[in-house]
Amino acid sequence: MITFMNNSDSEEEPCNERTSLMSAESPPVPSYQDGLPASEAGEAQAHRKRRAGSSRGPNNIAGGETSGLGIPVRESALENEEEELTLKYGAKHVIMLFVPVTLCMIVVVATIKSVRFYTEKNGQLIYTPFSEDTPSVGQRLLNSVLNTIIMISVIIVMTVFLVLLYKYRCYKFIHGWLILSSLMLLFLFTYIYLGEVLKTYNVAMDYPTLFIVIWNFGAVGMICIHWKGPLQLQQAYLIMISALMALVFIKYLPEWSAWVILGAISIYDLMAVLCPKGPLRMLVETAQERNEPIFPALIYSSAMMWTVGMAKPDTAARGPSQQAWGAAEDGREHLRSPSHAESQMSETRNPGPTRPVTSLEELEEEERGVKLGLGDFIFYSVLVGKAAATASGDWNTTLACFVAILIGLCLTLLLLAVFKKALPALPISITFGLIFYFSTDNLVRPFMDTLASHQLYI
Amino acid sequence: PAFGLFIFTIARDPLRIIILIAGAFFWLVSLLLSSLIWFIAVKASDPQDERLQKGLLIFGVMFSVLLQEAFRFLYYKLLRKAIEGLVALSEDGCSPISIQQMAYVAGVGFGLMSGAFSMVNLLADALGPGTVGIHGDSQLYFLTSAFMTMVLIFLHTFWGILFFHGCEHRRWWEIAAVVIMHLTVSGSSFCNPLYVGSLVPSYLLMAAAAAWAYLLSGGSAQNLRRFLLCKC
Numbered sequence: 001m002i003t004f005m006n007n008s009d010s011e012e013e014p015c016n017e018r019t020s021l022m023s024a025e026s027p028p029v030p031s032y033q034d035g036l037p038a039s040e041a042g043e044a045q046a047h048r049k050r051r052a053g054s055s056r057g058p059n060n061i062a063g064g065e066t067s068g069l070g071i072p073v074r075e076s077a078l079e080n081e082e083e084e085l086t087l088k089y090g091a092k093h094v095i096m097l098f099v100p101v102t103l104c105m106i107v108v109v110a111t112i113k114s115v116r117f118y119t120e121k122n123g124q125l126i127y128t129p130f131s132e133d134t135p136s137v138g139q140r141l142l143n144s145v146l147n148t149i150i151m152i153s154v155i156i157v158m159t160v161f162l163v164l165l166y167k168y169r170c171y172k173f174i175h176g177w178l179i180l181s182s183l184m185l186l187f188l189f190t191y192i193y194l195g196e197v198l199k200t201y202n203v204a205m206d207y208p209t210l211f212i213v214i215w216n217f218g219a220v221g222m223i224c225i226h227w228k229g230p231l232q233l234q235q236a237y238l239i240m241i242s243a244l245m246a247l248v249f250i251k252y253l254p255e256w257s258a259w260v261i262l263g264a265i266s267i268y269d270l271m272a273v274l275c276p277k278g279p280l281r282m283l284v285e286t287a288q289e290r291n292e293p294i295f296p297a298l299i300y301s302s303a304m305m306w307t308v309g310m311a312k313p314d315t316a317a318r319g320p321s322q323q324a325w326g327a328a329e330d331g332r333e334h335l336r337s338p339s340h341a342e343s344q345m346s347e348t349r350n351p352g353p354t355r356p357v358t359s360l361e362e363l364e365e366e367e368r369g370v371k372l373g374l375g376d377f378i379f380y381s382v383l384v385g386k387a388a389a390t391a392s393g394d395w396n397t398t399l400a401c402f403v404a405i406l407i408g409l410c411l412t413l414l415l416l417a418v419f420k421k422a423l424p425a426l427p428i429s430i431t432f433g434l435i436f437y438f439s440t441d442n443l444v445r446p447f448m449d450t451l452a453s454h455q456l457y458i
Numbered sequence: 459p460a461f462g463l464f465i466f467t468i469a470r471d472p473l474r475i476i477i478l479i480a481g482a483f484f485w486l487v488s489l490l491l492s493s494l495i496w497f498i499a500v501k502a503s504d505p506q507d508e509r510l511q512k513g514l515l516i517f518g519v520m521f522s523v524l525l526q527e528a529f530r531f532l533y534y535k536l537l538r539k540a541i542e543g544l545v546a547l548s549e550d551g552c553s554p555i556s557i558q559q560m561a562y563v564a565g566v567g568f569g570l571m572s573g574a575f576s577m578v579n580l581l582a583d584a585l586g587p588g589t590v591g592i593h594g595d596s597q598l599y600f601l602t603s604a605f606m607t608m609v610l611i612f613l614h615t616f617w618g619i620l621f622f623h624g625c626e627h628r629r630w631w632e633i634a635a636v637v638i639m640h641l642t643v644s645g646s647s648f649c650n651p652l653y654v655g656s657l658v659p660s661y662l663l664m665a666a667a668a669a670w671a672y673l674l675s676g677g678s679a680q681n682l683r684r685f686l687l688c689k690c
Contacts, residue, residue, distance in 0.1 A: 095475055395578040400486055403571070407483045410476060439490050446500075447493035448575060450515060 093370040094413050098406060100239050100300060101372075101380055105405075107243040108250070108381040109388045109398060117196040118251045118389070130257075144256035148264050151257075155265070159272065159279045167286055178298070182225060182241070186218040189244040238300045242374050246381035250389060258386055259434065265379060266430040273424040284422045301371045370413065376425045380405050383433045387441075396448060400440040404432035474563045481533060481567020481618075488529035489575070492522035523644050526568070527637050530618070533564055534625050558619065565618020569611035577607045602657060606647065609660045613643060616667035623674050639663055 112118055129150065130143035165174050191214055198205055221241070224234045253261065272278040387401040388394075408429025416423050496518035500511070537560050617636045624632030646659045 098475065098479075396575055399571075399574055399578065403479060403482050403486055406479050410479070436486070436490075439494070443497050444489060444493040447489075447496050447518065451519070452576070 094410055097370055097372055097409060097413065100235060101377060101406070101409060102402075104239045104243050104246070104377050104381050105384045105402060107239070108246050108385040111193075111197070111243070111247060112250065112385050112388045115196050115200045117199075118247050120251075140256060144254065144260050147254070147257040148260040151261055152264050152268055155268065156279075159283075163279045163283045163286075166283060179222070179226060183218070183222065185241050185244060186221045187214060189241075189248065190214055190217060193244055193247070235300065238374060239377070242300075242377035243381060245374075246378045246385055249378065249382045250385045253382075255386075255390060258382065262379060262383060262430055263434060266424075266427040269424040269426040273422060280424075281422070298374050299371045300374055300377065370416070372425060376429075379426060380409075380429060380433070383430060383437070387433075387437050396445060397437060397440045400436045400444070401433045404436040405429045408432040474559070477537070477560055477563045478567040478570070480536075481564040482571035484529045484533045485526065485568045485571040488525045489522065489572075492518065492525045495521055519644050520641065523640050524637070526572075527621075527640060530564070530568065530621055531625070531633075534622055537564065537622075558622070561619045561622030562615065564622070565615035566611075568618060569614030572614060573607045573611040576610070577603065605657060606660065609657070609664050610643070613639075613660070613664050613667060616664070616671040619671040619674060620667065639667065 130146050134140050134143060162174065191210075194210070194214065220229075220233070221237045223229055224237050225241075249258070269280075272280040273284075275281065383405065384398060384401050388398045408431070409425070412423060412425050412428050496514065499514050499518070541560065617640065620632055621636045624630070624636065643660050643663060
């Protein structure tokens with residue numbers, strides 16, 4: 001799910017964050033049967049809106065819909081309620097993800113269209129050593145496939161490395177790595193980006209102002225992403241760094257390699273998340289076993305994570321924050337226990353029925369949301385940006401890819417609601433996007449052009 | 459105006475946004491298939507023959523219209539299933555969104571996508587330098603394109619409502635009327651650049667469709683009068 005390529009010496013490839021899609025929704029009752037989403041909820045927002053006296057509170061995702069129902073509900077009915085609430089508010093979560101993905105894509109497309117820098121070919125990354133300037137088609141194809149193989153193997157190596165580090169609890173190393181790469185992203189890339197934008201619009205800016213602006217931007221970004229900060233600001237920063245990363249990819253990946261890489265990465269994502277031995281799946285499972293959040297710098301979450309214990313991931317010492325946090329989840333079970341003799345939910349979780357419920361009231365309540373890895377943002381934006389940059393049919397192709405990606409995201413979230421475990425977000429969307437890009441570029445464009453030239457309407 | 463529709467009526471409810479995007483997607487797929495057919499036909503034919511090309515184009519347009527309506531029907535089927543699912547899962551036994559709202563949103567989705575595809579490239583070119591109609595074509599090209607696109611978007615919206623209503627109540631003549639109207643509008647655009655022949659009928663048809671859809675949605679002349687009077 002998360003891969004790093006931290007190459008601190010070259011500016012071209014600091015960070016490659018890939019992803020999978022995880023549901024951070026409060027898992028309804030049936031999902032507690034499988035262990036994954038249970039602790040997933042733990043790592044995410046563990047709080048729900050609670051009304052006093054509500055003796056049953058399943059997903060109060062939209063807040064308090066089921067409050068006031070003090071009647072004990074039978075288990076099956078409860079399960080159904082859970083299901084329907086998940087699906088019903090699934091629409092809201094889909095929109096919560098649509099908006100940032102759309103924003104990221106808009107930023108990337110706007111930049112590509114206006115700033116010439118990102119469409120000039122100024123060299124390639126060291127990860128894609130084979131050039132595509134060869135005369136013959138076969139050679140070019142071969143080069144792009146080789147580039148892809150190299151890139152994917154780098155990603156695999158990095159992911160496995162990260163998972164191993166995580167497994168053996170080398171948290172300091174991981175945090176240091178993350179901080180270093182986001183530092184470089186925030187400062188260096190922003191500097192380049194700002195420089196190019198200013199050049200395009202012929203606006204002069206002196207170095208001291210530039211320094212102050214970038215310093216502020218970078219410092220606030222670091223704080224927001226790695227520590228606490230207002231949710232919207234954190235989301236905005238994550239969107240911006242995804243867009244910057246996508247722009248780097250668009251600029252430095254040669255054409256055919258980019259498309260082959262996109263295809264290969266979605267296949268890799270599929271395998272890495274779904275296969276039992278896949279690195280991403282192991283990462284997610286390990287994080288859930290330990291009841292920890294996955295690194296905040298790599299995941300976009302659509303709802304607030306307001307926990308006291310976020311910054312301390314080590315579970316060895318169950319400090320009071322962890323206690324409160326963990327108690328919050330069990331608190332939900334507590335709220336139900338008056339109405340149900342046995343806790344249906346505690347199949348795979350520690351019920352801990354003796355945990356104090358008092359600390360719950362002080363914790364902030366926030367709605368749950370869905371989480372999407374930043375790499376997903378990046379690759380979606382790469383697809384749309386490439387479509388905007390290289391398609392001759394200009395906006396039609398871009399629009400088509402945009403709609404295709406959104407529909408893919410929708411379907412993925414639907415599957416997420418059905419399966420309730422971590423799913424790869426890339427394959428469906430990227431497949432749709434690729435199909436639509438190639439077909440719109442080659443088939444629809446001549447059709448629409450001819451129609452437009454005769455001013456016919458369909 | 460279409461964007462105004464979007465912002466005021468659809469942007470609030472996430473479910474509607476999803477239906478909108480899905481509607482746009484269906485339109486896109488229909489366009490894809492129809493352009494595939496056209497492309498194959500063009501490749502298989504002689505590129506030099508002007509009349510043949512024109513004929514193929516007309517054939518492509520008609521085929522595309524038929525495909526669009528077919529996809530509207532498919533979308534209707536999908537939405538029926540979805541509504542049944544939503545009803546089964548909802549708390550109080552009725553779905554959070556009615557089939558008419560869905561019809562409206564689906565129509566807007568279709569319309570927006572078709573409008574976008576018709577207009578966007580034009581707009582992008584309009585930003586650049588150039589003179590309209592320099593080769594003896596009409597100088598009103600941009601204006602008429604804009605109006606035509608707008609009328610088409612509205613028409614798609616109304617057709618959506620009419621079509622779904624026809625499917626709901628099993629009135630085949632309504633569906634046939636929608637298809638015929640669509641064909642007429644597309645056909646009238648063949649009269650371009652004789653704009654009288656295309657814009658005027660389209661607007662008339664739009665007014666008719668608007669009134670019909672309004673009546674179907676439960677409005678009446680009285681409602682309208684009350685609405686207007688209350689406002690001013």
